[in-house]
Amino acid sequence: MKLLKCILTENDCCQTGRTIRPKGVMVHSTGANNPLLRRYVQPVAATPGREELLAQLGRNTNANHWNRPGLNVCVHGFVGRLADGTVAAVQTLPWNHRGWHAGTGASGSSANDTHISFEICEDDLTDPAYFGQAYRAAAELTAMLCQQYGLDPLADGVVICHQDGYRRGVASNHGDVYNWFPKFGRSMDDFRAEVVRVMDGESQEEDEMIFYKNLSDVPEYYQAAVGKAVDRGALNGTGDGELNVSEDLCRTLTVLDRLGKLD
Numbered sequence: 283m284k285l286l287k288c289i290l291t292e293n294d295c296c297q298t299g300r301t302i303r304p305k306g307v308m309v310h311s312t313g314a315n316n317p318l319l320r321r322y323v324q325p326v327a328a329t330p331g332r333e334e335l336l337a338q339l340g341r342n343t344n345a346n347h348w349n350r351p352g353l354n355v356c357v358h359g360f361v362g363r364l365a366d367g368t369v370a371a372v373q374t375l376p377w378n379h380r381g382w383h384a385g386t387g388a389s390g391s392s393a394n395d396t397h398i399s400f401e402i403c404e405d406d407l408t409d410p411a412y413f414g415q416a417y418r419a420a421a422e423l424t425a426m427l428c429q430q431y432g433l434d435p436l437a438d439g440v441v442i443c444h445q446d447g448y449r450r451g452v453a454s455n456h457g458d459v460y461n462w463f464p465k466f467g468r469s470m471d472d473f474r475a476e477v478v479r480v481m482d483g484e485s486q487e488e489d490e491m492i493f494y495k496n497l498s499d500v501p502e503y504y505q506a507a508v509g510k511a512v513d514r515g516a517l518n519g520t521g522d523g524e525l526n527v528s529e530d531l532c533r534t535l536t537v538l539d540r541l542g543k544l545d
Contacts, residue, residue: 287372318362318365510545512525
């Protein structure tokens with residue numbers, strides 16, 4: 283995970299100077315079709331390394347970023363695309379600063395007082411490649427924060443999303459991230475497990491991937507989608523009669539099939 287730092291010093295939340303003792307991480311997603319980090323994150327004149335940050339983030343010419351006064355929202359970080367199209371994370375508040383991200387829940391309490399927060403920049407919610415990259419970067423960022431603050435991502439209430447917070451009575455009623463993750467077969471339980479894998483040092487190297495030699499070797503829950511890709515000539519295998527398809531590709535094809543893209 284590439285991690286940049288661009289503190290939103292002009293945001294009213296940052297100006298308060300209030301701090302918390304982090305007890306968890308709350309994952310949000312933006313609810314807008316714009317995966318570009320520059321939409322939300324821009325350095326100001328006093329930001330250290332401003333020109334380099336602008337080169338990496340790109341310029342927001344609409345001036346609707348979050349590094350300005352008059353907003354009632356601020357998170358500790360974002361995950362999304364840089365100007366070159368790669369996915370990265372940006373820290374936008376000190377990790378122990380009290381953010382404005384959760385609102386107040388039915389219990390009268392707020393995860394603002396307990397949880398570090400970050401937003402994953404949504405796209406149109408149909409791109410499995412971007413989802414996979416953003417999901418992994420979010421897990422890596424969460425793992426880093428859990429390690430830094432001695433948090434157990436599997437403990438009750440530690441790693442949650444905004445909707446989880448609402449159900450627990452510590453956040454307003456927003457649907458994220460359940461508007462996005464399930465479209466690609468992921469839940470918050472899956473996400474927490476991914477955070478644990480990152481903390482345990484597991485990588486995504488190709489030599490650790492699972493491959494299936496023939497269509498008959500592909501698990502049943504992937505076979506229909508992979509079969510469609512083969513029938514349409516989109517998947518030809520190695521050219522020597524073997525399919526040799528990775529589990530990651532099987533998963534992607536299954537998501538595309540559910541979206542009707544293989545019909």
